[in-house]
Amino acid sequence: MSFSAFFKRKPAREENNIAIIGTPTNVNHDIHVTVNEKGILTGLPSAWMRQIGTQITKDEQLENPQIVKQVLQYYNYSIKKGNENVQEYKHIVTEKDIVEESKQIDLYMHSKDAHKSKESILSGKSDESPRVKEDSNKSTDNRSSFPSRPPRKIDGTNLVQTKNLAQNLVDLTLVDKDKNDDIEIRNKSETNSDLSDDDFLRRRSGLSDEDYMAEIKNICNPGDPYDYYERCNKDLGSGASGMVFAAECRKNGQLVAIKDIDMTKQHKKDLLLSEIKIMKNFKHKNLVNFLDAFVVYEDHLWVVMELLDGGPLTDVVTETVMKEGQIAAVCFEVLQAINYLHDRGTIHRDIKSDNVLLGMDGTVKVTDFGFCANVIGNEQRETMVGTPYWMAPEVVTRQKYGKKVDIWSLGIMIVEMLDGEPPYLREPPLRALYLITANGRPKIIRWMELSSKLQSFIDLCLQVDVDKRGTAKDLLNHEFLQNRMELKTLTPLIKAAKKMLHKT
Template sequence: MMSIFKRRTRPRDDAPSAVAVISEPTNVNHDIHVSINAHGELEGLPSAWLRQIGTQITRDEQVNNPLAVKQAVKYYNYSIKKQEKGEIKHIITEPLIDEETKEIDKYMNSKDAHKSKDGNLDDEGNEEPIYANTLNRPESVPVIPPKNPPTNLKKAPKIPQLDCLTIDDTCELRHKTSSEDSSDDDFLRRRSRLTDEDYIRELKKLCNPGDPNDFYIRSNRDLGTGAMGVVYAATDLQTGLPVAIKDIDMTKQQRKELLLSEIAIMKNFRHKNLVNFLDAFVMYDDHLWVVMELLDGGPLTDVVTETVMKEGQIAAVCHEVLQAIDYLHSRGTIHRDIKSDNVLLGMDGTVKVTDFGFCANVVGNEQRETMVGTPYWMAPEVVTRQKYGKKVDIWSLGIMIVEMLDGEPPYLREPPLRALYLITANGRPKIVRWGQLSQNLQDFIDKCLQVDVDQRATAKQLLKHEFLTGRSELRTLTPLIKAAKKILHKA
């Protein structure tokens, strides 16, 4: 480290008065310049990062591809830092990708980059405090409010549409209210001039004013717990259909403006292959209840891990998922986390994509969520930040096909940092059963897993691919769903 980062000694009392006293530097950038020394070792990275690399990336790999090492460890540590701050997952647009890229570059040259969660040691070996606000911290589970006396409401009132706030407007609103340091809530409030009470008031305008107990019976069955809250199974009293209720404690959300914009966006999303938003209520204790569709077949993960899918069934799933991706892309939204965990099935074979915004994840499965943006399905350009856009979802779909073939994505048994390195360094992964696949499926995968983004297909192009013409009927998925439920004791 350069001497400029050391504390300057105070001038002697007998120093000439004409000599100006130079203050300590402010807003110092801890610039990181990576090089390889004569021994083939990486130099210039924070020692905390070098400790991570030393356990997961070999010396030969460091020498042969130092740029991939730097990109992987940089993105990994940024993601961990973001996770520790408890930042929520939100709807992704291309302007937000540019904003995130700038945040990553800023983080690279910040003091935080010289600290590591691994071992909680800084560059000088001093112990750092453990961050308390992590995704694994226990969430409080609020008690369901008692049912109010019967009212004259016979059906849920229609949630008013937010005519003054279009999808483009909400994206612009989110872009304008995000600061260079998203953890600086005071800055956000000063800039937006909204207090917590203002946010709650505006949120109530978007939500159903009635009592949720008049419309839904919430069970005590916990579908999952995450950074945003607890998800419960419930039943729609009017239709008898199962729904999911996500219970969000708004007092724990730093960026409450996202709650406003995301709900406004979600209300305008409606597609047969998306897990759709149904309703929302602001409760008496500043909890937000978001009601979403719930499919009784469970996640595709159960099917791919416990059964063997035929090519026709894989084509059927791909066809449905691609329709959802194409719809999201047409609305200027990138999913960025396509994987089997986020594809839900109905017992009739219905296929729906979930988790494309903070309130859309209705099945909590954080067993494989070791960092923000699951790495194993991640496109190389997410890490390298080159031509990063909608086609990241197509790469992830290709990895999900590998998952449907092999039962798991490539590198799943590797630690996240090493997986990121392998994705960045190797690009397209090897597919064990490649020689056993039909020519149509091989070509379909080829068009998904192109490292060159310009050569990768779009969702619209893939929907016309010959592989999908041979798809099986969705009802052929039902026996696989039942078999997986029996094996996993979820029947």
Template sequence: MSGRSNRGVFGKLFSKKQHNKDDRVTEIGMPTNVKRHIHVSKNLETGMLEGLPAPWLRVLNAQITPAEQNENPDAAIKAVIFHMYRMEREKALDEPFKPFVTPEAITKEDLEMKKLVDHKNAHQSQDSDLSIGQSSEDDVVQIDSFPQRQTMPAAPIKHNLKKKEPQLDLSAVLEDLTLIGGEPEESPIMRKKEINSTLTDEEVYEELRRICNKDDPYVRFERVKDLGAGASGVVFIAIDSKDNSKVAIKDIDLTKQSKKELILNEINVLKDFNHKNLVNFLDAFLSFDHLWVAMELLDGGSLTDVVTEVIMKEGQIAAVCRETLQAISFLHSKGTIHRDIKSDNVLLGMDGSVKVTDFGFCANIVGDEKRQTMVGTPYWMAPEVVTRKQYGKKVDIWSLGIMAIEMIEGEPPYMKETPLRALYLIAALGRPKIPRWENLSPNFQDFLDKCLQVDVDLRATADELLAHPFLECAMELKTLTPLIKAAQKILHKNYD
């Protein structure tokens, strides 16, 4: 999952019921009422925050000004923690797909984020200007304010044992990361499988042989055009001899995959998700150590190509929003969250069909090179993703609203900012400004208002938006075809 985003950063956190030799399960209640004090202080000379791991502070201080840290310290802290967590996950990335996300995966992610901060702080020098204590209630980030002078930021921040001035507590409360949905007083109970549930490589191969098509893919498919290669395999266009249709195929070398059971789980997930507005899984083929995964080919490329090169009419934007919402509604009905809705992950057919993808078979290969190579881009993220507050299905609705801004402006808000600064701005400012707001119809304005509510309770659901008056102006999908052709001509792209 890469595109411009770190496609796959959270893939390892996807939880799928695994094959068990032992059906025993252990009910594990996650810790409740746990408080960790992270004392973050302001440096006397620079006015910048201190108290997190030194490398994190260097990144924070390089990208977020003292004035911004002073004005929104909680947003700055949450942004840097989330950003550095994502970067750590990226280092360890080795899974082939990005699966859809479940609430259980989000809970695991929250706990891993806590563990990362604990681990990094545990390795801080005893001489560092850190004070971490524990008690038994909620997570708290305590920001201690010290007298400041108007000086230039000092590079790198020095930690010492100099006696500080009396502290003024500006405590900012971090929400309990274990609470994702449900009533505030509830903590979800995780169902944890025994360790012996993990399959061996041979068991994975045996199961793949059972579920895969028995045809020889090298005989059945004629390779037409390579689209690119990534860490997990090669992507190419092929002609299926069964019906002469064109398909997108990812050839995965299983010898290079350290966690083969993830592949098996995700193939099973793909088979269960079939919808007219999703890029659908077609079949899987196993030939020795190579797994070929065939997916629908959308010959119009990604929506990114269109939004960056062509001006879209409101009726065309409404049509794309409607089709995308139908995919989101379907996923939400299955209890899953997409969590990566953006133009890179919306693929188009030359007939104007609109389909959401999340697995990188084409979107991460054929997009704009600059947007592909950026790691961990957060520009479509809802504020609660950064702050970990009321995190659930409605993150997809926020991202849809940001994608609508893409279709208006050609790019999402903060695209010219670094990922960390973008995270800070999302957490600190909430809803972004829309430059051409006054030019939009009242229905479009109201649609965006309902997508971009910072208060999750006020944000619309997918089904509510499908009934919104803005979608009544949707033009026929075939009106997208000239836009696709124009973008392909400008970008010198085609799928022949």
């Protein structure tokens, strides 16, 4: 038997499911969901009812009308915010940001925007005016609205392809705030003393773009980046904010990723200024660390990050079979990163295999926060915060939404390592959100095959009751992690995955 065949998972068939979203009629700005005497769900905007389509059955609507409302509210708000406030990077999030976000979602329910169809939200047009009846055979949605992962060769009955939310659904973090607003975004008691003037930097008012660029330039490396790094003949990707490319440090030969951010496309330069200062202080062995920053060509910011040569954990979970000891090793490393962020009042909100990068020696590092976002340049796959399939139920219900959303996502990532994909991957995002919120803890295909220690660990991660869910510190001391294998045992899996994906 060949080396690669020993690790390879069996391929699974692909299926296509597209959320059908129609046009609205009979606009009503007062959203109050009830079930009438005939057992019919009423009170939702017509556009929202059309979104439901076949994704949420009549029985499910009758059984959980409030959940249906919450899911549709969250889904549509996500589209709206993604359209009007597109960010080219994901800034660091605290629990205060979550509170502000929740307030904005409540306000959204009473706005005209809540009654717009998906298409009118994306175009900025209102659906309140009468429309000519459209061809009933014409879908108002489009597959291009749902960018997807590369095909996943997995073992099991779930689908190969991820159907993420529309690429317009980027970070939901609320940054559209008046510069004169003196509400502090960060609670200084939540962050370390090194960041004491972050609030001041982030909330500065009355500065022009030129002023912010001057401030950014002052805290960046004043030197010429070409004196420090030699660009490799390898582009890692591109997106709305610019190119990401590989380079080699002239001093020690270390490979790095450099993200070229076009500052003319960044509307929140105050956040960028704040972020550079924060990221300079965030250093941990299990984070893809910020290394340096330069202002070049007067209006481009080059952010230098670590580059891991083993690729994302996704390649390993989709192409190989992991042992429990290897799963424990990955969890231990990821939890150390999560614990570090949580200790500094920071929530990741998007823990999943795509955002865990590996070194060829088995090094495990978490990425996709702050300037680390899209460090490999895959900006076409930007998704709703949390990504529906890894999302904790309280993200939609807004109940006790805080740091422990990262622990739930870790639990779902363990399911990835066991089954090759997260639960509900075959479902379109809207239905996935409903199932996560209505069902709570998902079923795990191989549950009865797992050791009692792993079962206990997963139990602590996937508690619907947030108070019963473990913290990062709790889980770091769990007995399951005591039997973790050495990180170097991941190397054969990484090599096998690279070979099967033709990345060698």
